[in-house]
Amino acid sequence: MQLKKRNNMKLMACTILMVIFGSLFKSCNKNDDNNSANVPDNAKVIVIGAGASGLHAGKILNDNNIDFTILEASNTVGGRLKKNSTFTDFPLDMGAEWIHGNQALTHQWATSQGIDIYQDQSDDYFWYNNQVYTEEEIPETFYPLLGYMMFDALGDTDQSLKNWAIANGYDESSYPMLEASVNGVGGSADNVSVPNAIAGEQNWSSGENDYKFKNQTYFDLIHNTLVPQIEENIILNAPVTKIDYTNDKIIVTAGGNTYEADRVIVTVPLKILQAEYIEFVPALSSNKQQAINAIGMEAGMKVYLKFNTNFFEDQNISGGSVGPYYYDAGHGKPSSVPILGLFVTGTNAQELSDMEESDAIAAILAELDLIYNGQATANYTGEYIMQDWAKEPFVGGAYSYATVGMGNAREVLAEPINNKVFFAGEATHQNGHNSTVQGALETGEREAINVMNSF
């Protein structure tokens, strides 16, 4: 998720809620020493997926001396955390990039390990009606859309942002701004539910501001914190296709092999569950399958372009109809290479994903030329990298978001089945940290503890 955690009046109101909800949340996740007391010595747990949630679940099981294996479909760990160390003179995050909030678990991990992180203080600009505006200059009609911390100005009716805008007289020229305002939420303005998104945001308990890594990536933090201690328990290239929990022992099928377990924690992305890639025996209840389908997850992409001069220095531009969020990827990094990033989700991401790569780059450059008076094409080195998460076979998109009519779907998704099959992963987070790394970690911890308490 990429959202600026703004320091404003709304945030102050939320902070009061955070204090209340945050303390509740912490107490729910308290890892007291007795969690593993009733777990039999020969108990075996299988964790499906080696993203942030699966790795953290594994680490906690390991800390409690519980026998476990992580089955990961792809040939690497990290899931939606991925880095590129060759494109430029600093490592690039191809998935998650920002630590959202000074209270996030990952902020704590980074600071306690002495990892150099810094607050993102780049400047926000807006591209609207072929003109660049500063935050102070943007027409007042867009105030409710400037960062979804302010969405609660939009009312309680469970409707999409687009429907709200149409009902409130916004015309087509404002649609790119609408998409930009929900780009960080992960869905299209047609689909994101205003009050459901607000409800999630009001439960936010990770604190203020966004932070970036100076010399490392988000992948490095998660990998170095979690993987070394559990590396031997991870099996790569093991896509799980079946979980048979008919009998006492659960039989998990992955890549032609079968594995036996007493408990299973499923952490695969929502899209994998929606595609019914994994056969559950007995089948999931219709209530569970409906909940899975009710939560949103759309395309998501990162694109980095290399230029000869830094004509976009320290600037973020929201509101493009090709790219809803362009940013100076090197802002605050020890780098002399001008790299412009595009972070895009929803309809815009799907449109770019459907194009030939060369056409997508041409469309991005054409829009940047409009915004920056032709400087993009004039200074482009011809080098880019693109990470299209919709085309990652075991991810399938960006991250979960709140849809119209979703109700308590996240809660239903997270419910264990028969005290044997447990569900973690960012989409199962119910306290506002869905679609973040810290949220994924928190769900991994939650389900590792639930598994230990289930014996």
Ligand SMILES: Cc1cc2nc3c(=O)[nH]c(=O)nc-3n(C[C@H](O)[C@H](O)[C@H](O)COP(=O)(O)OP(=O)(O)OC[C@H]3O[C@@H](n4cnc5c(N)ncnc54)[C@H](O)[C@@H]3O)c2cc1C
């Ligand atoms: C472009 C983008 C930008 C983002 N930016 C940020 C950000 O700045 N800050 C932030 O906090 N968050 C951000 N996020 C969100 C964050 O990356 C995710 O919320 C988090 O990494 C999800 O972790 P997870 O463990 O729930 O899922 P994943 O990381 O997706 O892990 C699930 C794992 O399950 C595996 N798997 C799938 N199917 C199977 C199967 N059948 N069998 C076995 N394994 C399987 C997958 O390969 C994957 O490794 C971003 C995400 C994207 C895509």
